[in-house]
Amino acid sequence: MRVRSIGEFGLIERIKKWVTPDDSSVVVGIGDDAAVVEDRPDLYRLITTDAFVEGVHFRREFATPWQIGWKAMAANLSDIAAIGGEPRWAVVSVAFSETISVEEVEELYRGMNAVSSSFGCSIVGGDTSFSPDRMLISIAVIGEVEKERLTLRRGAKIGDAICVTGELGGSEAGLQVLKEKGPTDEDVVRRHLEPRPRLREARTIGEVCRIHAMIDISDGLSSEIHHICHESRVGARLFAAKIPIWPGAREIARKMGRSPMDYALGGGEDFELLFTLCPGEVERVRSHLLNNIRTPVTVIGEIVELEKGVVLVGEDGREREMPQSGYQHFGAQRNLG
């Protein structure tokens, strides 16, 4: 049987069975944004890793080395944000051809370091090695979270408000502009290449409410809401009219004859936070976040019973099943250009 036929998520389910450890220190193993392990009485240790393959996750003709480094590190930090934690240390493995210039490697590390150090995370080690054709970057970030502040994908409750930080669709719009025009200095392109992990937002939200479930939007809203619902054993009802789409993405979608909603639902890598909480707490969270770090929070739907499935209510009021259409490695749904 080929991996293609079971897809990335089918594979992850199997990997869980192959390596499930008999280890009481493991609070959350394979399958959430980060692993959670017991360390100190007051906090959990978090561990996350993501790999980036040239031509699959990034293209050297679209991004500067600094941007490649920034984005790879930002994606890892975003996983720590999703779980409510703070990043502390990172280790970095990079493999490249020996004809690469020292200056390019320097910019790559400076880009990684720029985003990690701005969030209090230090690059403490790593590995460099040879890769004859494609550049490879693999990062692991170790973080921590106070036990009572841990937020997982599971935990969403029926009746919860479903919220999202910021605006969606900008990253996908930026990718489309890059594909059409090549590298440019436009704001939309920076949304694709220089995402900001929502670490401060996650911590600030956690100061004033108990988040029930949270995930970062790295694979598109439609995929991420399915993850929350699957892990929480609930359904969801989202309202298309409420989904905050970045105005620049609307404009680019219009020019390209595409639906901006497709960018928001299926385009990944906006790295905004998708979370659920008691509806009564929404206003407090919204004003606290806006006042402190000027990031908007929008309610886009509600958690419903499992049997009701995951549905999107269109602007015309008609309901349709939400496709699980985000980015997925392996299988028919793989959509990166």
Added chain:
Amino acid sequence: MRVRSIGEFGLIERIKKWVTPDDSSVVVGIGDDAAVVEDRPDLYRLITTDAFVEGVHFRREFATPWQIGWKAMAANLSDIAAIGGEPRWAVVSVAFSETISVEEVEELYRGMNAVSSSFGCSIVGGDTSFSPDRMLISIAVIGEVEKERLTLRRGAKIGDAICVTGELGGSEAGLQVLKEKGPTDEDVVRRHLEPRPRLREARTIGEVCRIHAMIDISDGLSSEIHHICHESRVGARLFAAKIPIWPGAREIARKMGRSPMDYALGGGEDFELLFTLCPGEVERVRSHLLNNIRTPVTVIGEIVELEKGVVLVGEDGREREMPQSGYQHFGAQRNLG
């Protein structure tokens, strides 16, 4: 300037400058076998990572997926051994073509899990993604060590005995057999493909003495002794006649018209431990290790003044400078077939 012209070690020296963190929690950053950070009052947290690229670090025609997984994990665990610690948790990024079989991926993970779980280390997370041509494996291992048991590359003192566990040359001999015959089930080939990280040895030695400096032999003895001397700012005098070469490696070298000493000095991946300690403690360490886990320890030389350099005394009594001839990514010294 190309990376090739400064070599792997020149690159690592530069990376240290680009990312040196202003972070008091970092005890040892880039440049040792693992990063060492402050965590709990009683112990340091250790973090290490290594990446493995198909065709560079392993060949799928030489090794089973189980062996590829085993060796990748063993190499990471060996870095924790080198620093005197115990591994706790691992995260794994793997990228491969979507035409790979699920069974092959399963064997890869089972190989990783076999060696990690046998040393009390749990695979707790990871990432799978697409790589169109070469398989890639990147592992990060998080471990810990009691503060007083930490052993670094630096710390060797003039007059120290230089010791090595086990026997050298087997891994390189195994690689040569693989290149000549292809995959076989011979013991020598398993020395190359299924190395055992010397975690128990490192812990057991640390029980009865204060190790001054330690490193694992992943890039060949000649390279590793240079690392210890460079970091400790000392010289070394090794005696060729005392270097324990595995008899099977001697036999294969003879058949192939090669010097077995080349296998021991330049062939990496034996994953034995190279360490220094007060000469008066050697006998206690040797008998303790032999009685408890039946691993031999051999004194192969002594630490001398920096000005005396790193020399190898031949079996004929003549001294020559020890070449820094181990495996190095990038540059003229890269020697993997």
